[in-house]
Structures are given as C-alpha cells and as structure tokens.
Amino acid sequence: MSEASRHELRQGLEPCLGRLWRYALVLSGANDTAESLVQATCRRAVERADQFPASARLDRWLFSTLRSIWLDEIRPRRIREAKAFVDAEGAVSSDGAFEFGANILATQVLKSIARLPEAQRETALLVYGEGYSYAEAASALSIPIDAVTSRLAAARSALAKLK
C-alpha cells in the first residue's frame, strides 16, 4: 500500500474522529479507553486501507472496525482485568457522584443512557445519534430487526420514566 493511499485514508478519517470517539465512549464508558479504542481503529484502518471497499461509506467501515476491536480485543481484556466490569447485557453504572443540577435535562438523560445495558446504548447511538435505519443497525450489529426495535423501545421507555 502506498504512502499516498495511507495519507488519503487519514484525510478521510479525520472528520470522523469525533463520532468515532463518541461511539467508543458509549461502548466502553471510560474516557481513556475511548481514546485508545479510536487510536487502535485509526491504526487498523490505515493498515488496511487497501481493504476498504470502494463502494462503501468510510464512516460505516470505521464504525465496524472500531466495534470489532472493542468486541474482540478490548472488552474481553477489561472483563478479565476488572472482574466483570461489564457483562454481556450488563449495565454500566454511574456512581451518582455527578450532580450538576437535577433540572438540567440533558445531564439526566446522559446519566440514564449510562445506566442502560451496553446493547441498548449502542443501538440507540447508531439509530438516534448516527441516523442508521433499523435495517442498517441490524446489519451492523448482526441482530434481527425485531431486536433493534425492542432495544430502542426499552431505551426510550427507560428515558421516558425520567419525567
């Protein structure tokens, strides 16, 4: 692979960094890990620039790459090291130390999103943060469309109870 094509890929990657970080943060729930995950994604994408399908969207390919690294490498290690930091369907719990005013709705929403199971957080991010259709989310997550719908309904129900 030429240096020029690596350079080109990095140029395409740069505008996606913020969204990749948000995805990494929603998956991992920790700033340090999110940054590492994005860096690992960049590294792998640059290494494999020649495997990027010309017809595909770069951002979707990057998301898929990030997800693979999370599921295959980082998440299992975190579970081992943290003794079930997060289980397959487990929720990441916020410790309640951050109270910035109960009437700031967005803060409440973020805290509530943090308490959702990882699968619901991820699905909600893809559909409501990234604009994936249900079919696109189902394909990205390798689950049936019905499962996408039920995860989103559960997430919305949890948030609706805030009121």
Next chain:
Amino acid sequence: MTVDDTQLVALIDDELDEEAKGRLLAQLAVDEGLRQRYEALREAGAHISTSFDALLGMAPLPQLTAALWSEAVARPASPVRPRIARRDLAAGFALGLLVAGAAAWIALSLARPANDWRSAVAEYTDLYTNETFSPLKPDSSLEALELAAVGARVGAKLTPENVALPGLRFTVAFMLAFDGWPLGAIAFVDPNGSPVLLCIIANGGTDSSLRLEKRDGLPLATWSRDGRGYLVIGRQPEQRIAEFARLLEQRI
C-alpha cells in the same frame, strides 16, 4: 389490538409499513392513553438525540487528531494496549467521567439563569445543531397528529396549514414544561437543516404585541394572546424571524 411500545417506537422512527402505520395512526386518533404513551416515548427519543449531539462537543479532537497523524498510526500493527487507568476501574464504571464532562459543558452553556421561559428556550435552542432535527421527516398524517396533540396541551388549534412557514420544513412537535406550565415546541428546519422553533406556553400571561429581540445571539420574536405566550427563534436573519412571527400571529 394491544399496542406495545415497540410498535409505537417503530411509528415514531418511521419504520412501519404503510398498512401498519395507518392502523396505528387510526388507533392513536381515538385512544388518549395510547397518545400519551406515544408522546412520552417520542419525547424521550428527542432527548436521546440531543444528548448524543452534546457528546460530540466533548470529543478530545486535538489529541485524537494528533494521534491520527503521528507515526504510531502509520507503524505496523502492535497489540492493542489500551490505557486503562486503575482509577477508571475503581471509580469508574463510567460514563460517569463522561457524564461529568458533558454535564459540566452543558451546565456551562446553561449557566446564565433562565429567569423566564424565553431565556430557557433560547438556551436550549443554542444547543441544537443542523443535525438535531433534520433527520426527522414525518409524513403529513403524523405532522397533523403531532400538531393536534401539542395544540390540545396548550389550548391552541395547530394544523399543518396554519403553522406552515415559507422555506421551512416541519420536523417534529413535542411537549416541554417551564415552571409547571405546558410548553409546546414545533421544530422546523431550513434547507441547510438549521432549526427554527415555534414555542407556545400556556401560562395565563397578559396580552402583548409582537416584539423582536436577541438572546444568546439568536433573534427571537415574541407575543402573547389569550393567556398564551408565543415565541419564534432560530439562526436566521432577524427580518426572517419577524416575517415568520407575523404570519403565525395572524394564523394561530
């Protein structure tokens, strides 16, 4: 037919086929309880989207960009060694860190006291981006339904025709509250996705004529009539906001 939340959520997200959608809309038209569930789920989704948007503003872009262009990214693969700090594991679990940062950021942006509903709306509007509402593309039946539901809560007759504004597209109507008063919001977008909001609060205020002002750098037009306050706001030239307000004042 019993309607579960998944069907309502699929309707909100415009993921139902035409037949199922028609059936559900018909049920919504006659079932107040169902409408309330629909509204609660719809509103929750809008808050999720807004909160995810807020997170983007938290991204450590300088560090990420520097890392992208550093030699490390160009080097051949090495095993991923995430920097997992012990404090993360102990205290962390945490979107907590993230929530702290995001909340601080949001708190900062909302630091000025919202001493009236107009300021509160202006502060929230400042958080909306061109991506907040533009993905929402309801059809005319859903638009009519949402407007009727919001109109009923604030005591105004709202229809697709009387809220239509030149050069803007309706995206969503939803309910908020300010100091316990029902506050309806109708969000439009211009061709660039830039939001324009019409807000109506049923606060029993006295009548006042149309007035133009700026808050948080955003032009807004306000007036009150029949115990309801009206507000039009958006990142548009002042004269355009005034034109929208005059049209709405005549029609609603």
